[in-house]
Amino acid sequence: xxxxxxxxxxxxxxxxxxxxxxxxxxxxxxxxxxxxxxxxxxxxxxxxxxxxxxxxxxxxxxxxxxxxxxxxxxxxxxxxxxxxxxxxxxxxxxxxxxxxxxxxxxxxxxxxxxxxxxxxxxxxxxxxxxxxxxxxxxxxxxxxxxxxxxxxxxxxxxxxxxxxxxxxxxxxxxxxxxxxxxxxxxxxxxxxxxxxxxxxxxxxxxxxxxxxxxxxxxxxxxxxxxxxxxxxxxxxxxxxxxxxxxxxxxxxxxxxxxxxxxxxxxxxxxxxxxxxxxxxxxxxxxxxxxxxxxxxxxxxxxxxxxxxxxxxxxxxxxxxxxxxxxxxxxxxxxxxxxxxxxxxxxxxxxxxxxxxxxxxxxxxxxxxxxxxxxxxxxxxxxxxxxxxxxxxxxxxxxxxxxxxxxxxxxxxxxxxxxxxxxxxxxxxxxxxxxxxxxxxxxxxxxxxxxxxxxxxxxxxxxxxxxxxxxxxxxxxxxxxxxxxxxxxxxxxxxxxxxxxxxxxxxxxxxxxxxxxxxxxxxxxxxxxxxxxxxxxxxxxxxxxxxxxxxxxxxxxxxxxxxxxxxxxxxxxxxxxxxxxxxxxxxxxxxxxxxxxxxxxxxxxxxxxxxxxxxxxxxxxxxxxxxxxxxxxxxxxxxxxxxxxxxxxxxxxxxxxxxxxxxxxxxxxxxxxxxxxxxxxxxxxxxxxxxxxxxxxxxxxxxxxxxxxxxxxxxxxxxxxxxxxxxxxxxxxxxxxxxxxxxxxxxxxxxxxxxxxxxxxxxxxxxxxxxxxxxxxxxxxxxxxxxxxxxxxxxxxxxxxxxxxxxxxxxxxxxxxxxxxxxxxxxxxxxxxxxxxxxxxxxxxxxxxxxxxxxxxxxxxxxxxxxxxxxxxxxxxxxxxxxxxxxxxxxxxxxxxxxxxxxxxxx
Numbered sequence: 001x002x003x004x005x006x007x008x009x010x011x012x013x014x015x016x017x018x019x020x021x022x023x024x025x026x027x028x029x030x031x032x033x034x035x036x037x038x039x040x041x042x043x044x045x046x047x048x049x050x051x052x053x054x055x056x057x058x059x060x061x062x063x064x065x066x067x068x069x070x071x072x073x074x075x076x077x078x079x080x081x082x083x084x085x086x087x088x089x090x091x092x093x094x095x096x097x098x099x100x101x102x103x104x105x106x107x108x109x110x111x112x113x114x115x116x117x118x119x120x121x122x123x124x125x126x127x128x129x130x131x132x133x134x135x136x137x138x139x140x141x142x143x144x145x146x147x148x149x150x151x152x153x154x155x156x157x158x159x160x161x162x163x164x165x166x167x168x169x170x171x172x173x174x175x176x177x178x179x180x181x182x183x184x185x186x187x188x189x190x191x192x193x194x195x196x197x198x199x200x201x202x203x204x205x206x207x208x209x210x211x212x213x214x215x216x217x218x219x220x221x222x223x224x225x226x227x228x229x230x231x232x233x234x235x236x237x238x239x240x241x242x243x244x245x246x247x248x249x250x251x252x253x254x255x256x257x258x259x260x261x262x263x264x265x266x267x268x269x270x271x272x273x274x275x276x277x278x279x280x281x282x283x284x285x286x287x288x289x290x291x292x293x294x295x296x297x298x299x300x301x302x303x304x305x306x307x308x309x310x311x312x313x314x315x316x317x318x319x320x321x322x323x324x325x326x327x328x329x330x331x332x333x334x335x336x337x338x339x340x341x342x343x344x345x346x347x348x349x350x351x352x353x354x355x356x357x358x359x360x361x362x363x364x365x366x367x368x369x370x371x372x373x374x375x376x377x378x379x380x381x382x383x384x385x386x387x388x389x390x391x392x393x394x395x396x397x398x399x400x401x402x403x404x405x406x407x408x409x410x411x412x413x414x415x416x417x418x419x420x421x422x423x424x425x426x427x428x429x430x431x432x433x434x435x436x437x438x439x440x441x442x443x444x445x446x447x448x449x450x451x452x453x454x455x456x457x458x459x460x461x462x463x464x465x466x467x468x469x470x471x472x473x474x475x476x477x478x479x480x481x482x483x484x485x486x487x488x489x490x491x492x493x494x495x496x497x498x499x500x501x502x503x504x505x506x507x508x509x510x511x512x513x514x515x516x517x518x519x520x521x522x523x524x525x526x527x528x529x530x531x532x533x534x535x536x537x538x539x540x541x542x543x544x545x546x547x548x549x550x551x552x553x554x555x556x557x558x559x560x561x562x563x564x565x566x567x568x569x570x571x572x573x574x575x576x577x578x579x580x581x582x583x584x585x586x587x588x589x590x591x592x593x594x595x596x597x598x599x600x601x602x603x604x605x606x607x608x609x610x611x612x613x614x615x616x617x618x619x620x621x622x623x624x625x626x627x628x629x630x631x632x633x634x635x636x637x638x639x640x641x642x643x644x645x646x647x648x649x650x651x652x653x654x655x656x657x658x659x660x661x662x663x664x665x666x667x668x669x670x671x672x673x674x675x676x677x678x679x680x681x682x683x684x685x686x687x688x689x690x691x692x693x694x695x696x697x698x699x700x701x702x703x704x705x706x707x708x709x710x711x712x713x714x715x716x717x718x719x720x721x722x723x724x725x726x727x728x729x730x731x732x733x734x735x736x737x738x739x740x741x742x743x744x745x746x747x748x749x750x751x752x753x754x755x756x757x758x759x760x761x762x763x764x765x766x767x768x769x770x771x772x773x774x775x776x777x778x779x780x781x782x783x784x785x786x787x788x789x790x791x792x793x794x795x796x797x798x799x800x801x802x803x804x805x806x807x808x809x810x811x812x813x814x815x816x817x818x819x820x821x822x823x824x825x826x827x828x829x830x831x832x833x834x835x836x837x838x839x840x841x842x843x844x845x846x847x848x849x850x851x852x853x854x855x856x857x858x859x860x861x862x863x864x865x866x867x868x869x870x871x872x873x874x875x876x877x878x879x880x881x882x883x884x885x886x887x888x889x890x891x892x893x894x895x896x897x898x899x900x901x902x903x904x905x906x
Contacts, residue, residue, distance in 0.1 A: 048139055048206055051166040052199050054174045061163060062510075065174070065233045067442050068167050073116055073239055075164060076224050077105060077246060078154035078438050080120035083222070084253060085369045087123040088281045101256040101274065104221075107239050108260045113182065114228050114236060119221040126189030127222055130212060133186065133193050135307065136161050137208035148302040149322060150293040150411070150500040152366070154438035165195055165208070168228040175231045182227035183211075190215045236261050238441065240271075244386060245432045245439035249495055251382035252279045252370040278381035285369045288324035291356040292363075293500045295408035299353045304343055311340030315352065325359040346898065347885035354878040358871060364569040365399050366412040368497055369437075372397060379418050383491070392421040396527040401568050402515035412568075413498035415519050417527045419478075420491040428485045429478055431470075432493035435501060435511075444469060445511045446494070446520060451698065452513055453521035454645060456616065456690065457529075463693050469494070469524065476528035494524065518645075526614050549589060549596045550604055554612045556585050557605070560620050561613055571621035578602040581622060618642075628688035631663050632676040633821075639678070639691055648694035651676025652816035653809055656692060656704040656722065658712055659789045669802040674821025675809075676700075680715075692722060700820060701813035705805070709786030710748035713778060714756055725808045727787050728778070734804055735796050742791040745784060753783065840893065844884055851883050 050056025054065050063071045084102045106117040139162065147159075165184040172180035183194040194211040230236070243257050257273040294302065310318065316334045320326035334352065342348055370378070376395035383390055397416035404410065433440045447468035454465050455472075466472045473479065477486030496516060504510040513520075564570050576584075582601045589596065609617045617623075618640060628639040632650040637643060655670070656678045657663050663679040670677050676695075680688050696702045704719065706712030708727040716724040725731075732739060760776045793801050829837075855876055866872050884890050 049201075049204050051139060051162060051206060052170050052173065052197070054170050057163065057167060057170055065171075066235045068171065069114060069116075069228060069234045069236055070238060070242055070441055072164050072167060072226060072228065073105070073107065073118075073242060074438070074441070075160040076116065076118035076226075077103065077243075079160075080118050080222075081246075081250060081253060081437070082154055083127065084120050085281055085285070086287060087121075087125065100220075101254040103253060104256040104258075105243060106258045108258070109230070109236065109262070112230060114230055114234075115225065116228070117223060117225040119223045121220060122188070122222045126191075128186050128188035128191075128193065130191075130193075130210075131309070133195070133210055134208075135309065137165065137195055137197075137210065139197075139206040139208070148298070148305045149289055150298075151289040151322075152287050152369075152436050152497060152499050154436050164224075164226055165197055166206075168226065169197055169199065171231055171234075172229050175229065177229050177231075180229060185223075185225040187215060187219060187221075187223040187225075190219065242439060242441050245434070245441065245493075247275050247386060248379070248382060248432055248493055249434040249437045249439060251375075251378040252277055252281050275382075275385055278385070279371050279374055279378035282367070282369050282371060285367055286324075287367070287369075288327070289322050289499060290324045290363060290411070291353065291359075293409055293411045294353070295404070295406075296350060296353055298409065300346065300349050303339070303349050306339050306343075311338060311343070313339050315339055315342050319352075319356070323356065324363065325356045329356070329359050346894070347882070350881055350885075351878065354874060354881070357874060362410055364401055364412055364567055366414050366497065366499065368414050372414075375416065376418070379420075379493075383420055383422070388420075388422040388424045388491075390420060390422055394419040394527050396523050398519055398523050399565065399568055400516065400519040409500070411498065411500045411515075413496065413516060413519075415494070415496050415516065415523055417492065417494045417524055419527050420493075421487075421489060422491065423489055425489045425491060428482060428488040428490075429480055430491045431473070431478075431480075432491070433469075434493070434495040436497050437495055445496075446513070447510075448513050448517070451645075451648075451694075452517050453524075454518070454694070455521040455525045457525075463690050463697075464525070465694070465697065466521070469520070472521065472524050473528060476525070478528060492528075494520075496520075522619075549585075549594050549601060550608065552588050552592065552594070553581070553585055553601060553604055554608050556581065556588070557608055557613060557620060560622075561615065564620060571619070574621065576620075576622045578605050578622060581605055628691075629663075629679045630676055630691070631667050631670070631679065633671055633674070634667075639688055644691060644694060647691055648698055648700075649820055651695070651700060652818055652821050653701040653703065653813065654678055654692060654695045655725075655805065655809075656680060656688070656702070657789075658704075658706040658715055662705075662789050662793070665793065665798055666802060666805070669798070673806070674818065689719065692719065696721075698820075699817040701809065701816065703809060703812070705789065707786060707788045708778075708782065709746065709788070710752035710756060710782045713782060714752045717756065717759055723812050725805060727789055727792055731792065731804065732787075734807070735792070735800070737792075737795065739781070739785070739787065742795055743785045743787050744791070746786050748782060748784075748786075753779070843889065847887050847890065848880055848883060851880060855879070 050060050057068070058064055061071065080103050088102065100121070102121045104117075104119040106115070106119075108115045161184075168182060169180060171177075181196065183196045186193045186195065192213040192215050194213070196209045196211075197206055198209055199206050228234075239261060240259055243255075243259070247255055254277040255273070255275045257271070257275070259271045259273075291299070306318070315337050316326075316329075316331050318339060319329065319334065334355070337348060342352070375397065376393055379395065380390050380393045383393075395416070395418045397414065400413050400415060402411060402413065433444055433446065435445060450467045451465040452467055453469070453472055454463065456463050464472075464475060466475070470479070473492060474481070474484055477484075478490055478492055479485040498516070502512040504512065560576075579598065579602065582598045585601060605622060606617050609615050609620060609622070613620075623640075630637045630639055630647050630650065637647055637650075639647060651674060653673075653675045654677075655666075655675060657666075658680055663677040666677060678688060678691065692702050703723040703725050704716050705725045706715050706727070708731075712727070716722070729739075732742075756779055760779055796804075885894070
């Protein structure tokens with residue numbers, strides 16, 4: 001592939017807005033006489049006409065007119081790659097050097113139109129038949145092999161070939177090109193299908209016209225050819241960049257490209273490129289869906305969305321063909337129900353869903369179609385084959401796992417990033433992004449509101465946030481902005497592979513990032529900051545250096561990291577405390593004659609995790625014995641890395657309290673004001689510090705309350721940007737107390753006094769509001785005496801103490817963001833629906849009471865153990881579900897609700 005000055009992705013950060021709003025008028029009789037009265041003029045368009053107008057196509061797909069040529073190429077290439085991957089893996093038939101490339105793309109510019117041809121090896125399979133062609137191009141229905149099916153795949157959300165055949169017509173109509181008659185041509189098996197569309201704009205109808213021709217030549221590929229009129233708005237030149245992105249993201253597949261994109265001049269001859277695969281498609285790669293990827297409503301949507309052609313097919317065949325669980329289920333476990341019969345019985349759909357969930361446990365690691373271990377080398381070879389001399393490649397990848405908050409669905413995913421340095425890049429920076437190895441050429445999907453991405457810098461513990469991936473990259477010197485681009489001549493490509501991606505629009509420019517944001521931020525920041533990879537960390541000739549406790553601890557934690565990367569569930573099923581790490585290491589230390597304390601080893605864990613492995617301690621499933629807790633509006637929350645994205649938005653104010661028990665006392669008062677209380681349990685833990693920083697960055701007023709002693713003063717000094725309320729001499733003045741009333745003698749820890757004295761000697765005076773005080777005065781007092789929060793509370797009472805806190809907060813922070821404390825509901829349930837739900841629940845409870853009694857009696861005398869409990873609970877739910885669905889009093893209610901949902905199109 002030749003390099004050009006335009007060889008870059010044109011990423012936009014905004015999605016197109018709908019071109020118009022349609023008004024669907026009530027149908028009236030054609031013979032009804034017009035009213036003589038002047039009336040408002042209304043217009044109406046049938047939705048079907050969106051296929052053949054540029055505004056309608058933009059509304060349906062999220063693709064602007066300028067992007068339509070790219071859209072067509074993408075859909076055709078995506079389908080070809082999906083087919084080749086699936087069948088190469090199944091047949092263990094990777095391409096040899098002397099064979100044709102499995103995917104071939106021809107884009108040739110003629111005088112008035114652009115001809116796009118995409119071919120893929122057919123492996124002896126005739127994908128398209130006349131019946132399938134007629135179903136695909138039936139504009140009265142929706143036909144897709146990808147609809148409602150969660151598995152790894154490229155391409156649009158379904159029905160894309162209707163768009164492909166309609167776009168040329170819409171472009172011709174929009175630009176005044178008459179008599180456009182170029183068909184979409186599909187060659188499959190020994191037949192060639194020529195598809196045209198017939199549009200009646202008066203009656204607002206569209207139907208396809210299919211001409212079938214027998215093809216006498218032996219055809220080893222499936223071919224799709226479409227011509228689109230050349231209009232000024234079309235971005236044609238970017239097709240070359242798009243194909244380069246495909247080549248880079250799919251180094252395990254060979255391509256043949258033939259392009260002629262310019263009007264004339266230097267490019268009258270086509271550009272020919274043969275790009276060889278630098279690794280193989282993984283043999284026996286299985287791309288099954290799984291029942292765990294679906295919520296109950298998702299699975300019902302899948303069943304009801306199956307085409308009418310499948311109505312006579314046994315359900316067992318559908319499950320076996322599409323679901324991982326189908327490979328492990330016996331035929332007699334699924335009744336000989338057909339798809340058509342299943343659609344009519346929601347109870348059977350629910351029963352099938354529950355049964356499939358009991359067949360196998362969820363898979364914690366997604367299979368990818370390439371060799372991950374050799375991926376870095378494969379990418380480097382592919383980039384060099386594209387004509388770039390590679391100086392360095394930093395590659396990182398990670399398997400992730402997501403479970404929905406309601407527990408209804410869960411799925412594994414894989415994210416990778418490569419940062420490539422080359423002097424041959426014609427621009428400073430090139431960014432390439434893929435979903436399931438399909439380039440997102442115009443738009444980035446890695447964008448969201450501020451603080452979508454949160455990560456921590458290893459060496460200083462600073463928390464960073466970003467709303468999109470470009471903000472992350474820019475922090476590390478990678479940017480399209482020349483002034484901010486410090487690391488020039490760099491190619492960054494990222495690729496997310498997931499069986500389930502919830503798109504917020506048909507055109508796939510906006511997705512739900514909640515499952516992936518944490519992994520993306522972590523891996524991108526590590527790759528771009530030059531963090532040590534797992535392999536790099538172990539290739540340091542450590543055998544030539546004397547063994548130390550730190551080196552042995554590093555080796556132990558590397559092994560732990562490897563186990564987690566192989567099976568992410570280990571992080572939860574085999575959690576460690578810091579003491580666990582010590583006792584796992586202890587026999588090794590004894591054998592090597594190394595004598596160190598447990599305290600020393602546990603103190604090194606965080607350092608080794610971050611500096612040697614580039615990981616947070618909790619990412620290795622190692623938890624501290626004590627965790628900070630956040631109290632907000634009646635509930636306690638543990639403060640850990642996973643909880644930070646939710647906790648940082650709680651409370652107009654965040655009051656950090658040193659003393660355990662004080663938060664419980666003040667909680668009822670804080671509830672009334674919407675204030676969050678952070679109990680540090682005597683010291684500022686790692687994640688408590690992170691939480692306070694994030695909360696402040698997100699508009700929260702953060703303050704701290706500590707004892708008036710060396711420990712409390714030092715605790716506050718560790719976070720100098722946080723306002724300290726007390727306890728101090730000013731607190732006593734507020735209550736009219738003297739120190740002698742509540743002080744007590746104690747012996748301060750020298751490890752606390754020493755840093756305080758250093759701070760005092762380097763800063764004679766500090767400011768707190770308008771009151772200046774010398775730290776040395778405080779040190780003279782806390783050197784032998786202290787005043788605890790509990791002592792003040794006992795003296796003045798809870799209410800007066802809370803009034804003091806409010807006085808200090810109001811004096812320091814005059815305004816508050818009450819969006820952080822007030823819940824604004826997304827919807828309000830009408831009272832009539834609440835009454836219906838209440839009455840149905842009451843009736844169901846009465847009906848289920850006998851069966852529940854049986855289950856309770858059964859569970860009260862169980863021999864041995866029930867394991868796992870989740871499966872037993874699901875079994876009980878299924879039993880109760882069947883009981884209620886079969887009850888004669890409930891069936892009519894369910895039928896009426898289903899009819900209501902259908903009639904109201906809910």
